Amino acid sequence: xxxxxNSWFRESVFIYSVIYTAVTILNSILYLSQGVRNDPSGNWHxxxxxxIVLIGxxxxxxxxxxxxxxxxxxxxxxxxPTMALVFGFVWLNQFIEPLAASAYxxxxxxxxxxFAMVSAIAVFxxxxxxxxxxx
Numbered sequence: 001x002x003x004x005x006n007s008w009f010r011e012s013v014f015i016y017s018v019i020y021t022a023v024t025i026l027n028s029i030l031y032l033s034q035g036v037r038n039d040p041s042g043n044w045h046x047x048x049x050x051x052i053v054l055i056g057x058x059x060x061x062x063x064x065x066x067x068x069x070x071x072x073x074x075x076x077x078x079x080x081p082t083m084a085l086v087f088g089f090v091w092l093n094q095f096i097e098p099l100a101a102s103a104y105x106x107x108x109x110x111x112x113x114x115f116a117m118v119s120a121i122a123v124f125x126x127x128x129x130x131x132x133x134x135x
Contacts, residue, residue: 008061012057012058012061015057016053016054016057019057019114020049020050020053023049024046027039044093044096044097048090051089052086052089052107052110052111055086055089056111056118058082059082059115060118062078063075063078063119063122064122066078071119071123071126075115075119079112079115082111082115083108083112086107087107087108090103
């Protein structure tokens with residue numbers, strides 16, 4: 001049991017690190033391509049991104065461990081509460097710094113897009129595994 005927990009933790013840390021790094025680099029490239037040399041939101045924005053990525057990674061971990069066979073139902077059972085958690089976290093951020101007018105729309109698009117991409121990869125891997133497994 002302890003070995004399984006360590007494996008889960010290592011997997012989570014690896015996924016978190018890769019996604020956080022990729023999103024941060026992409027964000028920096030987008031800012032630089034627009035001529036913005038510094039992140040206007042600064043350190044709070046980085047901490048917010050870190051928490052959002054953590055929620056996303058934990059959503060992934062929940063989805064792969066949830067004992068529900070129907071993939072659409074499993075995705076909904078994970079997406080709905082984690083999206084609500086993300087919205088709640090964004091709402092709490094208004095007490096730290098002012099939110100952009102498009103904050104909720106932006107986080108909805110970003111979180112939903114990432115969730116959809118990860119879900120599509122998971123479905124592809126599951127179908128590929130099923131196609132290659134002996135019956």
